Structure formats: C-alpha cells, structure tokens
Amino acid sequence: MLSEREWITINNILLELYSIDDIHILFQRIMNVLHSLIHYSKGYITLLDDNEHIREDMSFFVGMDEKIIRKYISYYFDDDYLRYLFEISIETTIFQDTKIVSEEMRRETSFYKNFLEVIGGQFGCGLLIIHNGKLIGILSLFKSINMGDFTEKDIYILDILKFHIENMLKKHLSSNDGINTNDKFFEDAAEKFELTLRETEVLKLLCSGFSNSGISDMLAVSLSTVKTHIYNIYTKTGVNSRAQLINMIFNEK
Secondary structure: OOOOOHHHHHHHHHHHHHOOOOOHHHHHHHHHHHHHHHOOEEEEEEEEEEEEEEEEEEEEEEEEEEEHEEEEEEEEHHHOOOOHHHOOOOOOOOEEEHHHHHOOHHOOOEEEEHHHHHOOEEEEEEEEEEEEEEEEEEEEEEEEEOOOOOOOHHHHHHHHHHHHHHHHHHHHHHHOOOOOHHHHHHHHHHHHOOOOOHHHHHHHHHHHHHHHHHHHHHHOHHHHHHHHHHHHHHHHHOOOHHHHHHHHHHHOO
C-alpha cells in the first residue's frame, strides 16, 4: 500500500520523533508529520488527566482558533458521540467516525451540528492512546466535506504509527514520574538476544536517534567499532534497519 519512498520517509520520521525529549516539540512535530502523510485540515493531540479530561498544558491543536479550542475543551469534548469508546477500549485503538456511527445518526448529534460542522471537520479519525488499560491521550484528525473521508491508506499509516506514538507518550509520562521504563525494554532485549554490555549501550543510543558518529563520540570509541557493534546487534536481533530495530524493541509484546 505504501511505496518504498514512503516507507523510507516513515522510518526516518520515527528516528527523529524518538529523539525528541520535549513533549511540546514532540506534539507539534507529530502533527506536522501527520499533515504531510495524511492531508487533514484540523486536529489535535493531547495528554489526559486522571479524570480523562484534556490537559491544556499538554495539548497541541491545529487549524482551530482559541475560541473554538476553549469551547471544545469545556463542552464539546464530553459531548463527543464516540465518548463511549473511552470506556470499552483496553489498548491503543484507531477510530474512524464513519466506520462506527452511521452518517444519518452522526448528522443528528449535537456534537456534529455544534462542533464538526462549525470547524469544517465533518470526517474524523484518530487514536485512543492507552497504557495499562488507562486512557492517557488522544490524537484526533478532521477533514472537511470537500476533502472527503479518510482513506484506507490514511488509516493504514495511523496503524503503522499508533504503537510508536503510544511509546513516545509513555516515555514522557515515565520521565515525569522519575521512572525510566525504556531501561526495562533494553534490559529485556539484552537478555533475549544475548547482547553484550557495550552492544546494549549502543542499542540505547541507536533508539535515541544518535548517528553513528554521535555514538562514537558518546562512547569514545572509533567509528569502525560502532559499526561493528551495530552489525552485531542487527545480526542478533534479525533486523535490517534502525526503524525495524526501534519497532522490535518497543512494540514486541
């Protein structure tokens, strides 16, 4: 469904996103990246508080003015006709409005009339981002009637990215709690694939977005030594690229 060039683009994007530590920069970059891959008109990504309400300080909105954002947070978010999905989803889930609610029923809801039509976002899709059975964030994208509904390819791209986005949010939440859950991923990988201590150090830096020369500088070893470690890691884990390595480390369940 994707061309080789599109796969390369996504691989490069993932490497960049995993290297971003600031949550606000990360959210802005995620939305910009999605706009280049999925041509939406409005959207947002947010973390939720313990009561599953939008955290304004941890949100990034695209294509909506301040007045609309305020109304959405204070009223329309709770009025969403897909709200029931929050209660029944147990893992990170893709949603597409028109696949869940009939067009006739959607058009009769107050959420559609008072929010979606007003912003020109009649078609919607996105992610419910869930960790340990708890909803921790939402990513929503909208298209206007003139743009048409989200395509099968759009949803496929979201499916590729969904667990990566979940892991990025988990990483941020864990760092705020003073817990580095990524270490557990690396420890498990080191044990499973029998990586040496140095290979594990290289693995961490690879997954943090460091270049070969950057790893060389960080570990004070030659570039050829770094390449040897990377070759050994790829051989032991059975991958052929950094993107495959990141996917294997963070998404294997």
